[in-house]
Amino acid sequence: MxxxxxxxxxxxxxxxxxxxxxxxxxxxxxxxxxxxxxxxxxxxxxxxxxxxxxxxxxxxxxxxxxxxxxxxxxxxxxxxxxxxxxxxxxxxxxxxxxxxxxxxxxxxxxxRIGIDLETLRPETPIEELARRCFSASEYRQWSHIAVQDRLSSFFHLWTQKEAFIKAHGGGMTIPLQDFDCQVDPSGQGGLIESRIEGDESSRWCIRGCSRHQGIRYSIACDRIECxxxxxxxxxxxxxxx
The missing domain is CATH 3.90.470.20 (4'-phosphopantetheinyl transferase domain)
Incomplete structure (x- = not known):
């Protein structure tokens, strides 16, 4: 072999x-x-x-x-x-x-590397989850997204956040509200701001992607470029x- x-x-x-x-x-x-x-x-x-x-x-x-x-x-x-x-x-x-x-x-x-993959499920309670898990800035931006684009935008943001905490290694000990990622589903993703002690947003590369219409995924690693x-x-x- x-x-x-x-x-x-x-x-x-x-x-x-x-x-x-x-x-x-x-x-x-x-x-x-x-x-x-x-x-x-x-x-x-x-x-x-x-x-x-x-x-x-x-x-x-x-x-x-x-x-x-x-x-x-x-x-x-x-x-x-x-x-x-x-x-x-x-x-x-x-x-x-x-x-x-x-x-x-x-x-x-x-x-360090993290990946999150999600199928876009219309039955997901995105409003409830967004209020509970997004930062104030993320939720404010997300709530201004056109209604027909909110499901895609939700999973674009959600997968970035999940990929980040998986790459970071702290898992669910990291509050999801303690860092901001890109909300716009047409963008490539990215860590906008980190309020995690000892961490800097500039050291992370996060990519948010759509494999096809029904799937969103994001990859995070602790390098400036990947x-x-x-x-x-x-x-x-x-x-x-």
Whole structure:
């Protein structure tokens, strides 16, 4: 097995893959998991959700294997202080997000990384969530967006904020109101202001994107500039979407 080159510093490699696989393919992917993960297989939740979560974890291991030349079952995954998955003793950072049948994994080196992917669900209580989770400035700007654009704008902003706290590593210990991101859904995203102690908005790069009409995602890393490169999931036996 030949490993692919590690990303250059400042380059984020993005893997977008599908989670709805035929049963025979799921069986192959489950073999990518270590025995302790096979034993639980997300029991106790809705079957479709459990299967998709399993495929996402197995897919991540296959992607990491392509860089590290380590069998997927042996990838040294650990969990950080606030629950963020990490690689133990390896100079490679990653993050993964999935929503419904879609997943994305972001891989980089020398930076903290976070990604959030959301499908645009019209039933989402966006007004309630915006009041509770957006800063005063963000909410004021969002409430002036045209009504027909508010759903897209909400998830544009929401994914940026989620990607940021995942990259930061503090997780839900960071109040979502303590930093401002770009509201305009036609923009590329960005950290406008951070009120988090010891943090500076100038050190972060956040990109907010629309994969197609029904999906929004954002990537955050602690570099001033970053270059995002799409990778073909079929190279590691995963499906495109």
């Amino acid at each position: 030949n490993s692919r080159p590690l990303p250059d510093p400042g380059t984020i490699e993005l893997w977008a893959f599908g989670l709805d696989e035929p049963p025979e393919r799921i069986e192959v992917l489950v073999d990518s998991l270590p025995s302790q993960e096979k034993a639980r297989l997300d029991r106790g939740i809705e079957p479709v959700i459990g299967i998709r979560s399993t495929v996402a974890r197995a897919g991540l291991r296959r992607i990491l294997t392509s860089y590290l030349d380590i069998p997927p079952q042996d990838i040294p995954l650990t969990v950080g202080k606030h629950g963020k998955p990490e690689l133990d003793g390896v100079d490679l950072a990653f993050n993964i997000s999935h929503s419904e049948a879609f997943a994305m994994a972001a891989i980089c080196r020398g930076s 270059c995002i490169v799409d990778r073909d999931p079929s190279e590691v036996g995963l499906s495109r979407w």
